[in-house]
Amino acid sequence: MDSYLVVKSILMLVALSAAFSVFFIRVRRLFRLMRSVQGKLPFTLDRVKERLMVLLTDVVGQSNVRRKALPGVAHTLILFGFLAVQPHSLELMLKGVCPAFDPAKWIPAVYGGYLFVADILAALVLVGFAYAIYRRVVERPKYLTLGTDANLIILFTCGIIVTFQFINAFQALLPVHGAAFDYRGAFPVSGLWIGLLGLGRLGAGQIAAGYEIAYWLHMAIILGFLVYIPGSKHLHLLAAAPNVFLKPLQREKAMPKTDIENESAVTFGLGKVSELNWKNVLNLYACTECGRCEEQCPAAQTGKPLSPKNVIHDFKLDLLAQADAILAQKSDAVEPIVREASPITADVIWSCTTCRACEDICPVNIEQLDFILETRKHQVLMQASFPPEMQATFTNLENQANPWGFSADTRADWSKGMNVPLMCDHPEAEILYFVGCAGAFDDRGKKIAQSMARVLQRAGVDFAILGPEEACNGDMARRAGNEYLAQMLIKQNVEVLNQYKPKKILTGCPHCFNIIKNEYPQFGAAYPVVHHSELLHSLFRQGRLKSVQWMKGVGGNGPAVEAMAFHDSCYLGRWNGIYDAPRDLLRAAGSGIRLTELRRHGEKGFCCGAGGGRMFMEEAIGKRINIERAEEVIASGAAMVAAACPFCATMLSDGLRDCQSAVSVKDIAEIVDEATA
Amino acid sequence: MATIGIWIETEGGKVKETNFGVITAARGGSGENTLLALLLDGSAEAAKEALAPYGVHKIVPLRAEGADLDQSPDARARTLAAAVEKLSLNALLGLATTPGRDLFARLAAYLKLPLASDCVAVDVARQTVCKSHFSGKTVATIQMKAPVMLCALRPNAVEAQQSPTSPEIAPLTVTVQDPARVRVLEVKKAPGGKIDLAEANIIITGGRPIGSAENYKILEACAQALGAAVGASRAAVDAGFAPHSMQVGQTGKTVSPKLYIGCGLSGSVQHFAGMKTSKVIVAINIDKDAPIFEKCDYGIIGDLFEVVPMLTEALK
Numbered sequence: 001m002d003s004y005l006v007v008k009s010i011l012m013l014v015a016l017s018a019a020f021s022v023f024f025i026r027v028r029r030l031f032r033l034m035r036s037v038q039g040k041l042p043f044t045l046d047r048v049k050e051r052l053m054v055l056l057t058d059v060v061g062q063s064n065v066r067r068k069a070l071p072g073v074a075h076t077l078i079l080f081g082f083l084a085v086q087p088h089s090l091e092l093m094l095k096g097v098c099p100a101f102d103p104a105k106w107i108p109a110v111y112g113g114y115l116f117v118a119d120i121l122a123a124l125v126l127v128g129f130a131y132a133i134y135r136r137v138v139e140r141p142k143y144l145t146l147g148t149d150a151n152l153i154i155l156f157t158c159g160i161i162v163t164f165q166f167i168n169a170f171q172a173l174l175p176v177h178g179a180a181f182d183y184r185g186a187f188p189v190s191g192l193w194i195g196l197l198g199l200g201r202l203g204a205g206q207i208a209a210g211y212e213i214a215y216w217l218h219m220a221i222i223l224g225f226l227v228y229i230p231g232s233k234h235l236h237l238l239a240a241a242p243n244v245f246l247k248p249l250q251r252e253k254a255m256p257k258t259d260i261e262n263e264s265a266v267t268f269g270l271g272k273v274s275e276l277n278w279k280n281v282l283n284l285y286a287c288t289e290c291g292r293c294e295e296q297c298p299a300a301q302t303g304k305p306l307s308p309k310n311v312i313h314d315f316k317l318d319l320l321a322q323a324d325a326i327l328a329q330k331s332d333a334v335e336p337i338v339r340e341a342s343p344i345t346a347d348v349i350w351s352c353t354t355c356r357a358c359e360d361i362c363p364v365n366i367e368q369l370d371f372i373l374e375t376r377k378h379q380v381l382m383q384a385s386f387p388p389e390m391q392a393t394f395t396n397l398e399n400q401a402n403p404w405g406f407s408a409d410t411r412a413d414w415s416k417g418m419n420v421p422l423m424c425d426h427p428e429a430e431i432l433y434f435v436g437c438a439g440a441f442d443d444r445g446k447k448i449a450q451s452m453a454r455v456l457q458r459a460g461v462d463f464a465i466l467g468p469e470e471a472c473n474g475d476m477a478r479r480a481g482n483e484y485l486a487q488m489l490i491k492q493n494v495e496v497l498n499q500y501k502p503k504k505i506l507t508g509c510p511h512c513f514n515i516i517k518n519e520y521p522q523f524g525a526a527y528p529v530v531h532h533s534e535l536l537h538s539l540f541r542q543g544r545l546k547s548v549q550w551m552k553g554v555g556g557n558g559p560a561v562e563a564m565a566f567h568d569s570c571y572l573g574r575w576n577g578i579y580d581a582p583r584d585l586l587r588a589a590g591s592g593i594r595l596t597e598l599r600r601h602g603e604k605g606f607c608c609g610a611g612g613g614r615m616f617m618e619e620a621i622g623k624r625i626n627i628e629r630a631e632e633v634i635a636s637g638a639a640m641v642a643a644a645c646p647f648c649a650t651m652l653s654d655g656l657r658d659c660q661s662a663v664s665v666k667d668i669a670e671i672v673d674e675a676t677a
Numbered sequence: 678m679a680t681i682g683i684w685i686e687t688e689g690g691k692v693k694e695t696n697f698g699v700i701t702a703a704r705g706g707s708g709e710n711t712l713l714a715l716l717l718d719g720s721a722e723a724a725k726e727a728l729a730p731y732g733v734h735k736i737v738p739l740r741a742e743g744a745d746l747d748q749s750p751d752a753r754a755r756t757l758a759a760a761v762e763k764l765s766l767n768a769l770l771g772l773a774t775t776p777g778r779d780l781f782a783r784l785a786a787y788l789k790l791p792l793a794s795d796c797v798a799v800d801v802a803r804q805t806v807c808k809s810h811f812s813g814k815t816v817a818t819i820q821m822k823a824p825v826m827l828c829a830l831r832p833n834a835v836e837a838q839q840s841p842t843s844p845e846i847a848p849l850t851v852t853v854q855d856p857a858r859v860r861v862l863e864v865k866k867a868p869g870g871k872i873d874l875a876e877a878n879i880i881i882t883g884g885r886p887i888g889s890a891e892n893y894k895i896l897e898a899c900a901q902a903l904g905a906a907v908g909a910s911r912a913a914v915d916a917g918f919a920p921h922s923m924q925v926g927q928t929g930k931t932v933s934p935k936l937y938i939g940c941g942l943s944g945s946v947q948h949f950a951g952m953k954t955s956k957v958i959v960a961i962n963i964d965k966d967a968p969i970f971e972k973c974d975y976g977i978i979g980d981l982f983e984v985v986p987m988l989t990e991a992l993k
């Protein structure tokens with residue numbers, strides 16, 4: 001027996017050093033790769049307390065994972081059970097090398113308590129996996145990657161747990177030496193195996209052998225898993241927590257500003273994986289292909305070739321495939337992202353509506369849009385490659401500062417005869433109403449802008465517009481990759497804004513709202529910005545607007561409508577977290593009307609299909625996103641759908657018309673206008 | 678007193694109407710220039726008949742020895758280049774259409790001459806051209822310095838004016854070497870309008886209410902009577918009633934015909950953006966509240982399935 005212990009000790013020492021060395025080398029390579037990429041992003045560790053709280057809620061509390069109930073619970077069980085057996089495995093490793101290592105002897109109470117809890121938690125892992133297997137075999141959701149990688153991991157982990165239980169079962173049967181720890185009764189679950197398999201009938205030698213077999217299997221699987229992790233999607237185990245810890249702490253975000261005037265820059269945007277930044281790489285490592293992003297993605301759900309999950313996965317594969325060149329700092333040898341036979345095709349990157357549903361749902365806070373939008377930027381600025389129909393829009397934006405090419409000096413024409421002052425005549429106005437291109441030029445949008453102006457006048461708000469001094473906000477050009485054009489438009493507006501220094505900017509379009517609020521500060525214009533849903537709601541609260549029996553049908557001003565739904569605009573909701581204001585506003589305005597919700601609403605609201613410049617591109621692949629949304633509106637039974645974005649309004653109207661539906665579409669400003677008239 | 682060559686573009690053997698404006702532009706104010714119509718294809722007699730009312734002095738059918746003009750763009754350019762020298766032209770004008778842009782670019786390279794393409798006006802006496810920039814917001818006048826002025830004009834940029842002459846036919850045969858780098862094997866027409874939308878003087882467009890691809894026949898019949906091209910709205914294209922090549926609007930073709938007839942169009946901004954520079958807009962829509970009625974010069978409230986056939990009948 002003693003000679004066996006010596007052999008075991010040597011074997012364990014060799015196995016442990018080998019496995020941990022390989023693990024260390026592989027992880028070090030990944031870490032170096034993360035530090036070798038050239039994208040510039042300074043590492044700053046701010047708001048550490050908040051971040052620690054995030055670890056507590058998101059990682060320990062599993063709050064994001066459990067947004068999907070059953071898989072979330074299963075994941076929680078697996079995670080905690082898996083973590084619970086780790087100290088035990090570590091103990092066995094050390095004990096294998098040095099038999100004198102025996103915490104059971106040193107801290108018997110703690111040790112016994114730990115074993116008891118770990119034994120239960122470990123068993124729950126099997127419950128979690130039972131559901132995981134059921135999901136993969138029976139449910140088979142489309143968004144889930146069903147591959148060998150995942151199956152191997154399930155097998156590995158189940159193997160670890162089952163061998164853990166057998167080690168425990170045999171341990172309980174092993175003779176107790178002297179006053180050593182009594183293992184009987186320490187294993188509420190593993191102990192069941194003894195009775196179930198009649199292990200008690202085995203002889204002492206057989207029990208000792210059984211223990212050793214279980215032990216070696218356990219070690220083999222654990223060390224195998226250790227070596228396997230860094231090369232698999234279960235790199236997630238290592239990268240998810242740091243990625244969550246370093247996540248952006250606020251919902252609002254700005255697209256990175258590219259220094260297009262930097263004459264020494266050799267490239268713009270994201271052309272090769274070597275140009276990713278460290279955070280992007282950490283994002284890639286953290287992904288475990290759960291597919292929740294794909295399930296939410298309007299492009300993926302309507303048959304487009306884009307799946308945010310696959311984008312992340314494909315970027316990761318590309319990064320790992322080209323790791324040698326990147327580590328050697330030979331960026332010339334790195335192949336471009338969009339290339340012959342690359343899974344990331346033009347159709348993939350141009351299908352994105354930038355609705356941010358993927359980022360919002362990701363349990364580990366991956367920012368998929370950073371990859372897609374920066375790749376677009378490179379395609380437009382460096383390759384001049386973009387959907388051909390965008391050419392006219394880009395040219396119009398460049399020449400007339402609006403996407404349709406209407407003469408820029410007619411921008412205030414929508415307000416003719418309405419007594420709406422221009423900022424140049426009334427620079428002291430309390431509110432600068434930034435109308436936006438749709439409000440200024442599109443007939444549908446003009447009606448919304450006119451309603452808005454009427455309501456403001458009714459409430460006695462002191463406001464003015466920029467008129468011909470206003471230019472397109474630059475959002476569409478920026479998200480369509482044309483950073484150059486976007487900056488031209490932004491700078492034009494910033495110059496005008498800085499000249500007036502407005503006290504508050506009001507927008508009727510979430511795209512104007514988002515970029516002026518979150519991205520104009522990059523260009524030296526930081527002013528308070530408010531979306532019309534918020535402003536109108538506050539006017540109601542202040543009593544400056546009063547609803548006059550709207551929606552009462554007979555006798556009221558509005559139509560006889562029973563239920564109304566609100567369609568969340570992505571740039572109001574997911575980009576800025578404004579979900580309540582428009583709903584509260586509708587309740588305040590439409591007294592007596594039932595506000596119903598569309599199937600996908602709030603954080604899971606489904607895009608209208610117009611974002612990210614898609615409004616000005618053809619949608620030739622798959623089902624049209626606005627039709628999908630229109631069908632959802634029809635299914636909700638609402639007779640009217642309220643929008644808070646002129647582009648949503650257009651897309652919904654078009655979709656509903658194509659579905660030959662009588663559901664009407666109104667902007668919240670129009671509803672308020674009718675309700676307070 | 679200058680001798681000016683005009684390359685006459687044909688389509689299906691017929692002289693294109695857009696050539697007449699080029700002749701008017703070449704004639705200039707004083708009208709003392711000698712105008713030679715250079716033909717690379719088509720019948721000289723037919724060309725004479727078509728061009729006489731617009732005032733050319735000679736019809737010069739060009740023949741090339743040692744090259745096939747129908748198949749080789751290089752041979753066409755070299756033939757024209759040889760003609761420029763043999764006829765001692767002071768200027769050569771033509772249309773900046775797709776074939777025109779191709780031909781003039783090759784010609785300029787062979788003759789080592791500067792080229793002004795896509796011009797909206799030309800003054801041969803002063804050797805100046807005008808070009809439109811920034812979507813028509815500015816017009817640049819460009820002074821050219823060249824022994825022979827090469828200028829391709831944007832179709833319909835100069836309005837044709839009649840000035841009848843009785844031209845003689847004076848064929849010219851030149852010897853050219855064809856480098857035979859490119860060979861045109863086949864010319865395929867895109868399905869859709871018989872007349873190219875971008876060049877059409879009149880366009881009749883059907884929106885989604887047209888209901889089916891079959892129903893476009895109603896518009897086609899009317900288009901034939903009018904000499905118009907047929908367009909479609911994005912909604913109609915999306916619904917599969919018409920190919921994308923017929924789409925007018927923001928993400929389709931941008932057109933600026935003299936007359937635009939919109940049938941069953943709602944008048945969305947995306948569509949309007951593609952045809953807002955039309956000189957006269959006529960709208961036919963059953964819905965009197967359709968936004969298109971706010972933008973058109975003439976509006977007909979009625980069912981396109983009734984109105985359009987009546988219009989076709991009246992035109993016949």
